[in-house]
Amino acid sequence: MRYSIGKMSELTKLSIHTLRYYEKEGLVSPKRDEGNRRYYDEKDYRWLQFIQRLKKVGMPIKEIKRYSDLRLEGDRTYADRLELLKSHLGVLDSNMDSLLKNREKLVEKIAFYEREIDRLKSIK
Structure with a gap:
């Protein structure tokens, strides 16, 4: 399923500004449609939920970024x-x-x- 940035904002209760900030920081990488509009999928939704959980337990954004970078490097x-x-x-x-x-x-x-x-x- 594809979610627009507005729908993802609604689902996660994160502002559009925050979603764009997360994208700028490399925490999330939405895909782009033929009109170059960003969209998110279920995997992105689950990842954003995990980011929110890390924030709720007080993990600093710098550590979340480190975790995100490691995640992008793969299973190793x-x-x-x-x-x-x-x-x-x-x-x-x-x-x-x-x-x-x-x-x-x-x-x-x-x-x-x-x-x-x-x-x-x-x-x-």
């Missing part, structure tokens, strides 16, 4: 791609640990205020 880069993803997973895990610790402190502070409010109410 599987080990390098695996290492890049494992490295980012380590960063993500570390960030999650930090978030959980900070969440715990926030929950403790909320509990403190709830106890103090209840205590002050009982004094009145």
Whole structure:
């Protein structure tokens, strides 16, 4: 199936500007029809979904570009791609640990205020 840039924008919730930026950066390479209009296919759609997933877990665009370049080099880069993803997973895990610790402190502070409010109410 062929998707225009507008339809791909609608499907992925990425702006047309972002799709053009990704093309300029070499992250995606839409084909061109006989009128030289770009179009995307299912493979492009799945790849854009993966790029969005990498962005959602905080991978910098520079690392996404590195992954994309390796992907274009073919199967011989599987080990390098695996290492890049494992490295980012380590960063993500570390960030999650930090978030959980900070969440715990926030929950403790909320509990403190709830106890103090209840205590002050009982004094009145």
